[in-house]
Amino acid sequence: MKSAIQPPAWKALLPWPGPEAHKHARGRLGVVCGPPNRTGAARLAARAGLRVGAGVVTLLCPPASAPIVAPAVEAVMVHPFEGPQALVEASQAMNAVVIGPAAGLDQATIENVRALARTKAALVVDADALSIFEGRSQDLFDLLDTQDVLTPHEGEFQRLFPGLLDAGREAAALRAARTAGCIVVLKGRETLIAGPDGRIHSNDNGSPWLATAGTGDVLAGIIGGLIAQGMASVDAATAAAWIHAEAARGFGPGLIAEDLPDRLPAVLSGLYPG
Numbered sequence: 704m705k706s707a708i709q710p711p712a713w714k715a716l717l718p719w720p721g722p723e724a725h726k727h728a729r730g731r732l733g734v735v736c737g738p739p740n741r742t743g744a745a746r747l748a749a750r751a752g753l754r755v756g757a758g759v760v761t762l763l764c765p766p767a768s769a770p771i772v773a774p775a776v777e778a779v780m781v782h783p784f785e786g787p788q789a790l791v792e793a794s795q796a797m798n799a800v801v802i803g804p805a806a807g808l809d810q811a812t813i814e815n816v817r818a819l820a821r822t823k824a825a826l827v828v829d830a831d832a833l834s835i836f837e838g839r840s841q842d843l844f845d846l847l848d849t850q851d852v853l854t855p856h857e858g859e860f861q862r863l864f865p866g867l868l869d870a871g872r873e874a875a876a877l878r879a880a881r882t883a884g885c886i887v888v889l890k891g892r893e894t895l896i897a898g899p900d901g902r903i904h905s906n907d908n909g910s911p912w913l914a915t916a917g918t919g920d921v922l923a924g925i926i927g928g929l930i931a932q933g934m935a936s937v938d939a940a941t942a943a944a945w946i947h948a949e950a951a952r953g954f955g956p957g958l959i960a961e962d963l964p965d966r967l968p969a970v971l972s973g974l975y976p977g
């Protein structure tokens with residue numbers, strides 16, 4: 704049975720800093736950056752993760768990308784890594800890592816997902832890190848555990864789960880979550896959040912203004928930022944879908960992805976019990 708998500712369903716689970724908070728206690732989020740000419744998507748995700756409250760957010764960059772990224776961020780940190788083992792080491796202390804936004808459709812992205820699966824960090828797998836597993840999706844599923852999250856749009860979903868959408872979006876999302884053994888966020892006008900336990904949530908407070916490049920990267924960052932603060936992945940994905948859509952609804956015409964992270968304080972203030 705599909706449950707519609709309204710703020711009260713997950714509002715009590717949102718993480719807020721207590722008086723003793725310090726930045727490391729508020730959660731560490733990593734975002735894997737792509738090649739030097741495609742760093743914007745990861746930067747959008749990182750900024751969103753920081754805005755939603757993660758205490759420390761780090762862009763994990765291939766060495767050639769680091770000098771491009773460093774002057775384009777402020778509070779977000781930059782950590783260059785060379786090769787999968789260095790990514791494991793850089794990610795050991797992370798609570799969550801986002802990989803995929805403009806990561807590159809190449810072997811390096813596969814190796815990086817494999818490396819991250821060896822860490823304790825929960826993974827948010829998006830965009831290129833989904834598409835690169837087309838035709839070999841079981842290789843991806845074998846790396847995941849129940850707290851990991853896949854965030855496909857319908858094109859990416861079709862690449863990982865060919866033909867499944869023919870059963871309808873809801874049945875497809877549920878079957879996908881069971882098959883992958885993790886949370887599946889099937890994005891679109893209505894976004895579905897399905898778990899391997901057979902539960903599914905629907906988010907339909909979206910806005911057509913979200914249909915613009917980079918908004919999915921922001922959603923991945925919000926999910927990662929909430930998981931990093933200790934939310935269970937299914938609750939984080941459910942809350943993130945609502946918060947992301949609400950940020951867009953409040954902005955309206957002219958929205959571009961860059962606007963979304965900076966709308967988060969207004970949305971969060973409306974949810975803050977303090």
Ligand SMILES: NC(=O)C1=CN([C@@H]2O[C@H](COP(=O)(O)OP(=O)(O)OC[C@H]3O[C@@H](n4cnc5c(N)ncnc54)[C@H](OP(=O)(O)O)[C@@H]3O)[C@@H](O)[C@H]2O)[C@@H](O)CC1
Nearest residue numbers: 741742743744803804805806830831856857858916917920
């Ligand atoms: N600032 C940056 O650097 C940004 C970088 N970005 C990066 O760009 C890369 C490409 O990402 P992408 O999502 O545009 O393309 P991709 O997944 O390769 O395939 C697109 C094809 O899939 C299909 N399709 C079907 N349903 C669909 C749906 N609901 N939504 C969308 N597509 C749907 C559709 O096929 P059609 O229906 O046209 O036959 C369409 O032609 C990726 O690395 C991403 O991270 C972006 O994040 C933006 C900001």
Ligand SMILES: Nc1ncnc2c1ncn2[C@@H]1O[C@H](COP(=O)(O)OP(=O)(O)O)[C@@H](O)[C@H]1O
Nearest residue numbers: 856890891892909910913914916917918919920
């Ligand atoms: N017509 C729409 N109504 C509501 N939400 C939409 C609509 N179109 C797209 N979205 C939302 O916008 C985001 C687009 O993500 P995605 O397709 O991954 O874009 P990108 O890869 O460019 O970041 C998703 O969260 C999706 O649910």
